[in-house]
Amino acid sequence: MPELPEVESLRLSLEPRLEGRSFDRIIVRERRLRQSVPVSLETELPGRRIDAIARRGKYLLIHAGADTLLIHLGMSGSLRWQALGSAPRRHDHVDFVLGGEVLRYHDPRRFGLIAWCPGTGTDHPLIASLGPEPLEPGFDGAWLHRMSRGRRLAIKALLMDSHWLVGVGNIYASESLFRARIRPTTVAGRLSLARCARLAEAVRDVLAEAIAAGGSTLRDYVGSDGTPGHFQKGASVYGRAGEPCRVCGTAIRQIRLAGRASYWCPHCQR
Template sequence: MPELPEVETVCAGLHDLVVGQQIVDVRVYESRLRYPVPMELADVLSGETVVSLRRRAKYLLMDIGPQVVILHLGMSGSLRWVSDGQTPQKHDHVDIVFSGGCLRFHDPRRFGLIVLAPPPVEQHRLLAHLGPEPLSDDFDGQWLFEKSRGRRIAIKSLLMENRVVVGVGNIYANESLFLSGMAPKKTSGELTDQQCVILVDKIKKVLAEAIKAGGTTLQDFVNGHGQPGYFQQKLYVYGRDEQPCLICGTMIERCRIGQRSTFYCPECQKLE
């Protein structure tokens, strides 16, 4: 699934191509996504100018003034800039057409979404419950410490709760915990205030580096121009089970926490 750095990479790559440009047409080839594509999508968007393109959590928000288009890439979706007239292929579901090209929404599993919402979009039911952005000042050690009090769940599960912090998906939770020296099964409520400060610092660094590298390509991810991300070359534990730890040489182990594959070094990441 594209995570926050991947969505941020797509947003940054497409921003200058669409902001300030007028939408000339919308073509829906397949409306059956996670939620049905609005029947009025073409009527609402055609003739409107894109005011902004931004990210909130793993959602892309395209502001056209009277409405906001909320897009989510789902498990395997992509949003790419292609030339208008390029023949849609299998799993290409929606084209938002501009004079110089079009945004093409591609989603083999159809878990993504395209919905319309009136401003302020932050009040929409998909966004209203979301916690702070991980790279913002609102997400700090004190916030994480307060949110972890009394919680008996594993710290990795806490980091993946969108009400606590958005966008710290499976890949980056694994990597941040490794760099913090914390076992992913550690009980959230047992974290000290200083451990929360350290963990937040590592989360910010891992995400910033992943964005700089253009995201992580594991299966389907490509950016808005069809290019892969390169952060996978820097992964310490994710997907490296039964391989030696790059720090101490101990074999990386794999377990399941919250139904998600979890990777860790039993030597570098202690429960204590």
């Protein structure tokens, strides 16, 4: 469930505690994540100076020397600081030991990813195939309009395609479309330039506000200090089927779109 704001919140919290330091030891209890956790992680990473913590889409890139630790939380992953020696619990798959503490990777569903890749990680196939960042310059209404021409799928499905645009998952796709007053089922290629401009602005605003709030509280998400974020309290439509729209009072509807639950207000969104 972690989307871009959650991963960015995590990156910000890790940065001051990791930069310039190095892991003493890596302990892997379970290798079976989305990809098998490579043994080179334990042999290569310890002792290396951590130079920077970056984010690309929902991936964390921890640059250590010439190489890079790649982490993706999947749907249920989390990284939390715990005291060295505290007993690992079920689904605590990997420990990154640093000083008197452990940065512990926990992931019940094991959809996450921990990889050790040579170089900066940007040429890793998973990273190289990603679309642009919604919070970087270049993502605007004109880009969205140009890049959606000829696409016949629903705009919500397109927004959630990380090879097209990164960072927008199921929650923020619904929230952004509500903010832009566009129905999730609208065929992407038929959106006018004006509506694309509204949508681009809505995506940026929703993501920026969620980052400012420390990420969503939805489902399993917790920050690296164990405290939940606060965004979901302010959700306009996500998870609110049958409840009144906060703007007009009309009952929020839920449909299934490309296999995902989608929420929208039939009055506000056209």
